[in-house]
Amino acid sequence: MSHTLIESIDAVIVDLPTIRPHKLAMHTMQQQTLVIIRVRCGDGIEGIGESTTIGGLAYGNESPESIKTNIDSHLGPLLVGQDAANINAAMLRLGKAAKGNTFAKSGLESALLDAQGKRLGLPVSELLGGRVRDSLEVAWTLASGDTARDIAEAEQMLDIRRHRLFKLKIGANEVSADLKHVIAIKKALGERASVRVDVNQYWDESQAIRACQVLGDNGIDLIEQPISRINRAGQVRLNQRSPAPIMADESIESVEDAFNLAADGAASVFALKITKNGGPRAVLRTAQIAEAA
Structure with a gap:
């Protein structure tokens, strides 16, 4: 399975304006900052993930900037050279080596799932055992x-x-x-x-x-x-x-x-x-x- 090795991981910060100001108790949002993660694999497949938090540090312990820095400096290097098709092993490796950082880890896990879905021609829901409903009400x-x-x-x-x-x-x-x-x-x-x-x-x-x-x-x-x-x-x-x-x-x-x-x-x-x-x-x-x- 060596052709599915992870070759590179990039984290890109993207700012999107919101359609209207969004008032929360701790912060008013005028824009949403996303961290988009691209995992490139040896078989040419690219997985895309997203790590998004809100309100700078008002909501959680991670900010877009810290997510990018930690992926670039710590989490990404732990995954390069690992088998992209074995998501269990990859995420256990991150869990052992890095405390917390759940937002950053989430973006990486999403990207690995995306890549594996593309590799097998399956939606991510099917990789996770199959969807149990076809629609959800949105608030x-x-x-x-x-x-x-x-x-x-x-x-x-x-x-x-x-x-x-x-x-x-x-x-x-x-x-x-x-x-x-x-x-x-x-x-x-x-x-x-x-x-x-x-x-x-x-x-x-x-x-x-x-x-x-x-x-x-x-x-x-x-x-x-x-x-x-x-x-x-x-x-x-x-x-x-x-x-x-x-x-x-x-x-x-x-x-x-x-x-x-x-x-x-x-x-x-x-x-x-x-x-x-x-x-x-x-x-x-x-x-x-x-x-x-």
Whole structure:
């Protein structure tokens, strides 16, 4: 199988403007920076992967610049000369030699899967055992920060039958103002849509206990990461008390985190982020933990 050896790995930073400002609790995005990874193999096949984070360092421990540097200096050289067709061995090699860096590892794993799919003429889903559904509903994020504008945008999406799941980014404003904003949108949309919120860790536990009660009582379907990922005991208490399901997002920085959250009962829903777990194969391990729990 020597013709499938990895010959070179390149990481390229690409800046894309967003179609509108995207307001999160910790950051407003005007552009999205991607790291595109190209893995070239001895058989002429090229795999493409992507490592993307948001808000500089506001979201995770890696930035586009650190991802590129670590791939160029540390991770890439570990893979050059290895068999591109054996993704298990390649990713174990990275796991042993490098701590963390799940975003960078994810882009590399994606590129190796892409190359192997091209080599065998198969979609990546088939490489991973086969897809179990043909479609997934996609949520639309309402993040203008303006209640009337958000309602109008949601109404338009419902009219053209494009989205019926809406996620609201909250946490940056005073809690009562955020609750008013969310409840007004849910009231306007009623049963025609599912409304969920993402707090990005911006509440403390006492704020969250009160706010989750109000949100649950007003028909909000999901509350994502209301408090700090570091406050594990608080997450357990909140998960027991909230009438709406709590989703862990920032709390999951690895497959091991997912196992610990499930064991502690610290969340009832997991955000399955390919990059934060370390790749498509890695995120399936987190999904299996969620299923088992």
